[in-house]
Amino acid sequence: MRSGIRAATRVTVDGPRVRWTHEWPVVLRPTGSGPGGERVHLVHAAGGPLGGDDLALSVDVGPGARLAVHSAGATLVQPGAATDAPARWTVDLRVGAGGRLHWAPEPTVVSDRAALESAVRVTLAPGAAATVRETVVLGRHGQRGGRYAGALHVAVGEVPLLAHTTVLDGADAALRGPAGTAGARAVGTLVRAGTLPLPAEAAGESDGVRWAWTVLDGPGAVLLAVGAPVAVTAVLDAAERDVPELDGVGVVSPAEPRRRARTGA
Numbered sequence: 073m074r075s076g077i078r079a080a081t082r083v084t085v086d087g088p089r090v091r092w093t094h095e096w097p098v099v100l101r102p103t104g105s106g107p108g109g110e111r112v113h114l115v116h117a118a119g120g121p122l123g124g125d126d127l128a129l130s131v132d133v134g135p136g137a138r139l140a141v142h143s144a145g146a147t148l149v150q151p152g153a154a155t156d157a158p159a160r161w162t163v164d165l166r167v168g169a170g171g172r173l174h175w176a177p178e179p180t181v182v183s184d185r186a187a188l189e190s191a192v193r194v195t196l197a198p199g200a201a202a203t204v205r206e207t208v209v210l211g212r213h214g215q216r217g218g219r220y221a222g223a224l225h226v227a228v229g230e231v232p233l234l235a236h237t238t239v240l241d242g243a244d245a246a247l248r249g250p251a252g253t254a255g256a257r258a259v260g261t262l263v264r265a266g267t268l269p270l271p272a273e274a275a276g277e278s279d280g281v282r283w284a285w286t287v288l289d290g291p292g293a294v295l296l297a298v299g300a301p302v303a304v305t306a307v308l309d310a311a312e313r314d315v316p317e318l319d320g321v322g323v324v325s326p327a328e329p330r331r332r333a334r335t336g337a
Contacts, residue, residue, distance in 0.1 A: 078126045083141075085110055086134040098127050101144070109138025114177060116147060121159035123152025123186060128162040131175075135168035135197070143177035146209075149218065151185040158187035158219070165193065167200040167266075176312070179207040179258070179301065184242070186218035194226040194265065201266035202226075203315060205308055209258045209301050210242040217242030217257065226265050226292065233265055233290045253298055260304040262311050265292035269315070283307045 079095035090110050092100045097117040104111035114129070121127055133139045149159055167173045175194075182188055194204055206224065210217025219241040226234040238259060241247045248255055264270065270293045275284035281299030288294060297307040 077121075077124075080128040080130070082130040082132075083112060083139075084132040084134070085137040085139045087137055090139075097121075098129060103142075104140075109140065109172065111140040111142065114141065114143040116143075119148065120150055121147070121161065121188070122150050123159055124155040124157045125152075125159045127160065128164075130164045131166065131173070133165075133167040133171040133173050133200075136170040137168070138172040140174040141177070146178045147180045148212075149180065149182045149186045149188045149220075151183070151187075151218070158189045158221075161188060161190045163190075163192045164195075165202065165204070166195045167197060167202055169197040169199040171197070171200045173200075173202040173204075175202065176205040179209045179305070180220075181209045181212060182218040182220045182240070182242075183212055184215045184218055188218075188220050188222075190220070190222040192222070192224045194224075194263070195230075196226075196228045196266045198229045199267060200228075201268045202263070203268070203312065204263040204265070205261070205312065207258060207260040207301075207304060207308065208238065208240060210240055210253075211257065215242070216248075219243070224261065224263070226263060228266055228291055231290065233288055233292045234263060234294060236261070236294065256298045256300065258297075258299060258301040258304040260295075260297040260308045262295040262297075262308050263292060264294075264315065267291065271295075271311075271314070279303065281307055 079098050081094040081098040083092040094100050099115040099117045101113045103113045208220050222238045224236045270287055271285045273285055273287050280303035281297055283297040285295050295311050297304045
């Protein structure tokens with residue numbers, strides 16, 4: 073049994089140099105470097121997070137630099153052994169002028185009786201660009217899942233672009249009902265912000281998933297997808313590959329499919 077952990081991890085990219093400091097259990101591993109930019113993977117060395125943990129990550133991409141951030145596997149949020157407090161995960165992403173960031177961790181799975189409060193803040197300088205991908209899955213296969221409250225804030229040139237909050241709870245009949253997720257286990261979000269091509273506003277529905285693109289009042293757009301975990305992942309994968317400006321910044325190609333997290337269909 074362990075008590076709640078407080079840890080802060082930081083990574084900075086300045087041209088070809090990647091510098092980082094990390095605190096267990098949030099560990100960084102450099103996994104690629106080349107003309108297209110740098111790539112790092114997040115590793116939750118002790119599993120979890122567990123209820124009561126308070127974890128933070130700061131990412132600074134310097135002017136003209138490129139970075140892709142992935143994770144080594146799905147993040148499994150579990151209840152704390154000695155507390156009913158939620159786990160907390162705070163991410164601060166900053167990109168300098170002309171920089172490019174691709175944030176695409178594997179899905180976050182919130183198991184039964186667990187709770188996670190997540191906050192992702194993205195700040196882009198003029199001329200910068202980012203794609204920010206988040207996927208939340210309620211429960212492992214056969215579970216209803218716990219509670220998730222996630223805030224996503226994006227600003228470009230100090231001007232707010234997006235303030236979006238997602239609240240999910242596998243034990244809440246209203247949130248699981250027709251006005252919520254309609255029984256779906258996974259919710260995926262993909263934001264394009266800054267100097268990236270914007271998709272046309274569109275919506276669609278296919279086997280196991282519903283999705284919609286919304287163009288924002290500023291240089292950006294957001295894609296929301298709700299459905300089965302595998303189907304939501306497929307929609308986000310396709311949207312990622314439709315951004316040629318991020319070529320070489322860690323976007324998974326059709327020849328190298330994204331490793332599916334074991335979250336069930």
